Amino acid sequence: MWTPPPPPPPHLRPAPGVATDTEDSTEDPGAVWGPVWLTDVQAAVDFVAAAEVTLIGFFQDLEMPAVATFRGLAPDFQDVPFGMANDSEVLRHYNITGNAISLFRLVDNQQLNLEDQALAGLEPATLSRFIRTNNLRLVTEYNAMTVLGLFNTMIEIHLLLLMDKASPGFQENLATYQTAAKLYQGEILFVLVDSGQKDNGKVVSYFRLRESQLPALAIYRTLDDQWDTLPISRVDVEQVKEFCGGFLAGKLLREDGKSEDTSPKEEL
Incomplete structure (x- = not known):
């Protein structure tokens, strides 16, 4: 990839x-x-x-x-x-x-x-x-090996793209996501979660998303577990910028801006 x-x-x-x-x-x-x-x-x-x-x-x-x-x-x-x-x-x-x-x-x-x-x-x-x-990149795929590095990074805000890698147009969407990632280097860590992998269902449920709402963006701050989600039809740089900008400014699309999940962060 x-x-x-x-x-x-x-x-x-x-x-x-x-x-x-x-x-x-x-x-x-x-x-x-x-x-x-x-x-x-x-x-x-x-x-x-x-x-x-x-x-x-x-x-x-x-x-x-x-x-x-x-x-x-x-x-x-x-x-x-x-x-x-x-x-x-x-x-x-x-x-x-x-x-x-x-x-x-x-x-x-x-x-x-x-x-x-x-x-x-x-x-x-x-x-x-x-x-x-510890192999973190501009876009890092979430898996059992990278999860520890994701939560040990100095970057507190993570943006997740939850999308099935086998879905039509995935490579085009990934390329756009990588382009957006360059705009936030050092500020927001961009993560890819393959929703087609059964083991990643816990990530989807953590953000209270249903399969019918995917693909989606989920933004998460490790410092206080604050998060927000945005179902999308495709990845668009301007949409990513608007979503990230709103979160950084404290504007949430959800009514409840904090997770009630008390499980360890590594279990996301």
């Missing part, structure tokens, strides 16, 4: 000992399948800015077992660029004092770290879960 990020700038080169799969790949000759070696601060800054989510291994000790785990997992996340650095200036720039693996996401300008203690005996499954749990 997601468009892969563009290749890194030309001055970025593969990390030592990591080959690129340019000869064998027929789909994307410019793709980098291993971590990219970040030689200075500017290279690291450019790398982080080039994609919605990036991962950098800051390793002062390139022989530690976590390095092999990090390198080996890169091909499993072709939509998340992996980088490596051990230059002291680069580590200082990102406040790394030892060894760390950091996930950077543009949507809320966060740097999430796995540091020395967590890197000891690091298993691929542990690192994979760290990435999948």
